[in-house]
Amino acid sequence: xxxxxxxxxxxxxxxxxxxxxxxxxxxxxxxxxxxxxxxxxxxxxxxxxxxxxxxxxxxxxxxxxxxxxxxxxxxxxxxxxxxxxxxxxxxxxxxxxxxxxxxxxxxxxxxxxxxxxxxxxxxxxxxxxxxxxxxxxxxxxxxxxxxxxxxxxxxxxxxxxxxxxxxxxxxxxxxxxxxxxxxxxxxxxxxxxxxxxxxxxxxxxxxxxxxxxxxxxxxxxxxxxxxxxxxxxxxxxxxxxxxxxxxxxxxxxxxxxxxxxxxxxxxxxxxxxxxxxxxxxxxxxxxxxxxxxxxxxxxxxxxxxxxxxxxxxxxxxxxxxxxxxxxxxxxxxxxxxxxxxxxxxxxxxxxxxxxxxxxxxxxxxxxxxxxxxxxxxxxxxxxxxxxxxxxxxxxxxxxxxxxxxxxxxxxxxxxxxxxxxxx
RNA sequence: GCGGACGUGGUGAAGUUGGUUAACACUCUGGAUUGUGGCUCCAGCAUUGCGUGGGUUCGAGUCCCAUCGUUCGCCCCA
Numbered sequence: 001x002x003x004x005x006x007x008x009x010x011x012x013x014x015x016x017x018x019x020x021x022x023x024x025x026x027x028x029x030x031x032x033x034x035x036x037x038x039x040x041x042x043x044x045x046x047x048x049x050x051x052x053x054x055x056x057x058x059x060x061x062x063x064x065x066x067x068x069x070x071x072x073x074x075x076x077x078x079x080x081x082x083x084x085x086x087x088x089x090x091x092x093x094x095x096x097x098x099x100x101x102x103x104x105x106x107x108x109x110x111x112x113x114x115x116x117x118x119x120x121x122x123x124x125x126x127x128x129x130x131x132x133x134x135x136x137x138x139x140x141x142x143x144x145x146x147x148x149x150x151x152x153x154x155x156x157x158x159x160x161x162x163x164x165x166x167x168x169x170x171x172x173x174x175x176x177x178x179x180x181x182x183x184x185x186x187x188x189x190x191x192x193x194x195x196x197x198x199x200x201x202x203x204x205x206x207x208x209x210x211x212x213x214x215x216x217x218x219x220x221x222x223x224x225x226x227x228x229x230x231x232x233x234x235x236x237x238x239x240x241x242x243x244x245x246x247x248x249x250x251x252x253x254x255x256x257x258x259x260x261x262x263x264x265x266x267x268x269x270x271x272x273x274x275x276x277x278x279x280x281x282x283x284x285x286x287x288x289x290x291x292x293x294x295x296x297x298x299x300x301x302x303x304x305x306x307x308x309x310x311x312x313x314x315x316x317x318x319x320x321x322x323x324x325x326x327x328x329x330x331x332x333x334x335x336x337x338x339x340x341x342x343x344x345x346x347x348x349x350x351x352x353x354x355x356x357x358x359x360x361x362x363x364x365x366x367x368x369x370x371x372x373x374x375x376x377x378x379x380x381x382x383x384x385x386x387x388x389x390x391x392x393x394x395x396x397x398x399x400x401x402x403x404x405x406x407x408x409x410x411x412x413x414x415x416x417x418x419x420x421x422x423x
Numbered sequence: 424g425c426g427g428a429c430g431u432g433g434u435g436a437a438g439u440u441g442g443u444u445a446a447c448a449c450u451c452u453g454g455a456u457u458g459u460g461g462c463u464c465c466a467g468c469a470u471u472g473c474g475u476g477g478g479u480u481c482g483a484g485u486c487c488c489a490u491c492g493u494u495c496g497c498c499c500c501a
Contacts, residue, residue, distance in 0.1 A: 004474095058499050062424080080501085110501080115424075118494070119501080126501060193498070237491070257501060266501095275494095279501060307500025334458060366453085368460035383458065395459080402459085 008114070008122025009264070016311070019320050020125075023154070023310055024107055027127050028396040030150045034142070036105040041084035043109065047074040049083050051093035052292060056200040057256045063112040077111035079129045080257070081304055082292070089132060090295035100133030100298075109305075118312070119277030121275070132290065132300035137232055140263045140285060141239030143301050147281050151267060154310070155319040159280065161245060165233035165254035165262050167225045169288060172261065175223050176202055185214045207252040214407050223251070227263055236263055259292075260284035263301065273316035274309060281305035329414070330371030331357035332365060334383040341382050344392060346405060348380075351411045372397075392406055396421075412415050 005011060012020060031038060046094055051060050067079040073234055078084055086158055087097065087103055094102050107127045114120060129146060132140050144161065146177075166172050179202035194205045206220060225233065255264045264284035274280075283303025290298040315321060329348050333341035338361075345357040355419055356374060358367045364381075370378050381393040392410055395402040405413045 004492080058424095063499080112497070112500080116493080117496090119498085124501070128501090276496065277500075281501065282501095304501055309501060332459085363453095364458050365460070370460090372460050381457080381458075385500095393458090397460085 006122075008116035008218070010121065010123075011268045018323060019311060020307065020371075022320060023307060023314065024127065026153060027107070027150060027305070030146055030153070031105045031129070032154040034103070034146045036103045036131075036146075038105050038107070039085070039088060040087055040106060040108065041078070044077050044083055045087065049087050049293075050076050050079060050309045052258070059112060059256060060258075065113060078108070079110055079112045080106055081106050081126055081129060081227075082259075082289070085128075085130045085302075086132070086290055086293050086295070087302070090290070090293060095133060095296060095298060101139065101300075102132045103129070104132075107279045109302075114383075117277060118275045119306070119309045121308060122314040126304040127211060127307055128302055130300055130302035132302075133298050133368075135285070135287065136301035137235035137239055140236045140301055141243060142249075142264055143283070143303060144240065145243050145245060146281075147303050147305060151280065152345040154314060156269075156313055156317055158313075160270060161240075161265065162250040162253050162268060163174050163236070163240070163247050163263065163265045164250050165225055165228045165229055165236075166254070166260055166264055167223065167262065168260050168285070169188035169261050171212070171224070171226045171229065175221075179203065180220055183216070189214065189216050192416070200255075201254075202252045206249055207254060229381040232262060235242040253328055255282065255284055257284075257337065259289045265303070267328060269309075270311055271313055271316050274312055277309060279306070280309055280313065319404070325353065325373070325375045327356055327371070327374045327376035328353035328354045329357065329378045329380055330367075330376035332364065332367040332371065332379060332381045333358050333361065334381065335387060336361070337387075344380060344382060344410070347407075348411065353414065363406055366414055378417075379409070 028038065039259040047064075047066055050064060055061060059079050064079050066074055067076075068074050085106065089102060089104070092165065093099070105128065107125065109123055110126050111123050113122060116122060129143065131143055144163070144401075148159075148161060178200060182283060183190065183198055183202060183205060187198060190198070190205065194208050197204045197208075205217060208217065213387075237247070237249075250266075253264055253266060255266070262285045264282075265320070267280045268278045269280055270278075281303050283301070284344040285299065287299045288297075290296065292409070331341050331345045331348075336342070341357050345355050348355040356370075358370065362370075377397060379395040379397060381395065383393075386392050386404070389404075390408075391404050391406050393402060394405045394410065394413060398421065
């Protein structure tokens with residue numbers, strides 16, 4: 001096999017890594033402001049954590065990296081964050097030691113065996129939050145707010161918030177049945193995708209791009225939320241209004257994960273750079289997942305932001321100022337010995353100056369070139385004379401003034417020059 | 424998983440009725456009398472090599488097949 005990254009994975013080089021970190025740093029500050037605590041779960045779990053009985057989602061049924069070693073238990077690389085967080089809560093019985101709702105967040109790599117595309121990798125990073133323990137429209141709105149205001153704080157413009165309600169478990173199950181009954185006689189008139197979706201996820205038929213003008217689809221029965229869900233959803237919308245978050249109701253918004261109930265939401269980008277993978281973050285409420293995984297009956301809600309997609313947009317909209325290289329000092333060494341240069345560089349670094357020194361004993365010219373390329377503010381030259389006198393030649397690259405300074409006074413002198421300059 | 428496009432150096436890329444030394448630009452390295460840079464000038468920079476492996480041909484970066492990867496749309500999702 002050639003030495004190359006495996007399909008759908010990538011290296012993070014310094015420049016991109018830096019912007020990646022900036023996205024994370026801002027996200028972490030939002031977590032702090034909103035009272036979320038960051039956690040980390042293992043990269044792989046027992047397969048059952050992710051795969052529930054009767055799961056129909058593509059993600060679970062055909063995209064998971066599942067393996068076992070020595071025919072032991074089946075393990076799976078995590079394809080999404082929520083189940084691991086819930087496992088963590090249950091296993092550590094956090095509902096007994098933390099005040100409800102439990103507000104947790106993660107920044108973790110996810111793995112899905114999909115066909116790679118722009119904005120869709122096999123290993124990718126999600127930043128997500130989960131708020132578990134209470135069901136209240138206030139929480140739904142606040143969760144959406146954290147994500148939305150984070151995106152806005154980054155400076156992204158072309159974003160749209162979509163919300164919908166799937167109703168509670170009971171009405172959704174009933175609606176599914178109703179749809180299956182309705183569509184089955186017309187099965188032949190649906191596209192092949194939809195014929196497959198019929199039993200697995202009939203809700204998706206309503207959103208089919210091929211069949212959307214098909215009268216059979218258009219005349220399909222509409223989802224009716226029961227009174228409780230209807231009221232819940234309208235409160236969520238009310239709070240979003242209060243928060244000043246613009247949103248659109250999208251009754252086609254279904255979401256592919258099986259466990260969602262009531263509120264679901266997505267933030268999509270209208271920037272064409274994001275191509276067909278326009279969803280920046282998405283999430284929803286899950287009433288039954290905690291119980292299903294062996295915990296108490298606790299409702300939760302959460303979302304996950306795709307870091308790579310976010311970065312595509314951040315770059316497209318140029319939200320990060322280009323970072324310039326910068327050094328406080330570059331130590332030029334003209335002696336055969338490196339001792340003095342090393343000592344001086346070390347002294348500067350101890351004082352907090354960003355410092356580099358020449359490693360190769362190159363020509364003065366070459367060393368000056370390096371220092372210039374690295375945008376060093378001060379150049380410090382050490383030659384035989386300087387070593388003899390216990391001094392260095394200090395050059396300010398902005399004023400181009402040059403002077404001989406005793407080593408002991410170097411840091412002090414640099415501080416003084418900087419102070420004078422910025423006055 | 425399905426359908427389409429593409430793959431030449433560190434980078435951007437020329438190179439299409441198959442034919443001698445793979446253009447040009449940038450970056451990088453070295454130099455322009457050995458202690459002063461950012462400009463300019465000069466020189467060097469693709470292991471007979473054009474993602475990889477086969478094939479056709481007197482001869483292939485240019486044609487065919489396979490494979491790996493990227494990308495676009497579908498699907499799905501972050």
